[in-house]
Structures are given as structure tokens and as C-alpha cells.
Amino acid sequence: MTDNSPRLDHVVLWVRDPVAAAGFYEKAVGLEPVRVAEFAAGKVSFPSVRLNEETILDLAPRSLIKGMNMLPGAAESAGHPVNHVCLSLGEDAFEALRARLEERSVPVSDFSYDSFGARGRARRSFYFRDPDGNVFEARHYE
Numbered sequence: 001m002t003d004n005s006p007r008l009d010h011v012v013l014w015v016r017d018p019v020a021a022a023g024f025y026e027k028a029v030g031l032e033p034v035r036v037a038e039f040a041a042g043k044v045s046f047p048s049v050r051l052n053e054e055t056i057l058d059l060a061p062r063s064l065i066k067g068m069n070m071l072p073g074a075a076e077s078a079g080h081p082v083n084h085v086c087l088s089l090g091e092d093a094f095e096a097l098r099a100r101l102e103e104r105s106v107p108v109s110d111f112s113y114d115s116f117g118a119r120g121r122a123r124r125s126f127y128f129r130d131p132d133g134n135v136f137e138a139r140h141y142e
Contacts, residue, residue, distance in 0.1 A: 007054050007055070008054075008055050009054070009055065009056075010048070010055065010056045010057065011055075011058070011085055012057075012060050013059055013060065013085075013130070013132065013134050014061075014065075014132065015061065015131075015132045016061075016062065016131075016132055018046055018047050018059040018060070018061050019036060019039065019040055020131065021059045021131065021132060022059055024130055024131055025057065025059075027100070027104070028100050028104050028106055029049075029087075029097060029101075029136075030093070030096065030097060030100060031049040031050055031057070032049060033047065033048075033050075034047060034048040034049060034050050035048055045060075045061075045064060046058055047059050051087070057085075082134075083135065084127065084134075084135035085137070086117060086125075086139060087138045087139070088117070088118070088119065088122075088141065089138060089140050090140060090142065091140045091142055093140075094124070094138055094140040097138050098126065098138070101128055107128065108126050108127070108128045109126045109127040109128070110126065111125065112124070112125045112126065113125075115139065117139060117141075119141050120141065122139035122140060122141050123142070124139065124140060125138060125139035125140075
């Protein structure tokens with residue numbers, strides 16, 4: 001049976017260097033790179049990293065801004081109009097992410113407790129930025 005319920009497919013992040021960004025997300029965040037070699041070879045316009053089997057983060061180079069004409073004003077989205085993206089993880093993956101970030105001297109916030117999200121109240125969460133300034137929250141519920 002095919003489940004056609006609504007899901008988040010992808011989030012597009014503007015980055016200065018997509019290959020370097022993919023490296024950050026692979027090594028510091030623990031996400032699987034997708035199409036990085038193809039991007040480096042000029043075969044695709046951007047690489048991605050896989051969050052899970054259904055969701056990716058696209059790492060769009062700022063050079064694509066000029067082509068953002070699908071809606072009036074879309075080119076102005078290049079920047080940081082999104083406050084943050086939240087990653088929901090199991091407790092072990094949450095701890096591992098924080099450890100990888102700290103090993104790489106990526107600044108992280110203090111823990112927050114009982115913050116509301118899609119699955120109710122999360123036990124703990126913290127925030128960090130990627131090298132391009134995109135803000136992420138990591139949380140776990142169990």
C-alpha cells in the first residue's frame with residue numbers, strides 16, 4: 001500500500017560552497033551526501049544531504065539566485081528568512097550529534113527542556129549554525 005500522507009520532502013539552504021557544506025553535514029551532522037560528485041563534475045546544479053529516506057536538504061549555491069523566478073520576489077529568498085530548521089533525533093543520535101559538533105568546535109547553545117514541536121514536548125534540544133549561518137535545532141522526544 002502506498003502512503004500518500006503529506007511529508008516534508010526537502011528544504012533548500014543557500015550556501016557559499018556546496019561541496020564544503022556537504023562535507024560539514026556529512027562529518028559534523030552525520031548526514032549522507034547525495035550528488036556531490038555529480039555537482040563537482042558540473043552534471044547537476046546542486047548537491048544534497050539525506051536526512052532520512054524521505055527528506056533531503058538541498059545545498060544550493062548562491063549562483064542559482066538569478067534563476068529564482070518561479071514566483072515574484074522569490075530571488076529575495078536568498079538569505080536567511082527562515083528562523084531555523086529542527087532535526088528530531090533519537091536520544092543516542094542526539095548525543096552523538098552534539099559530540100561531533102563539539103569535537104569540531106562548532107558552537108552549540110545550552111540545552112532547552114520541554115519545548116513544543118510536531119510530536120509534543122521534546123525532552124531536550126539545542127541549537128547550532130552551519131558554516132553558512134543557517135540555524136538548526138536538534139531535539140529528542142524519548
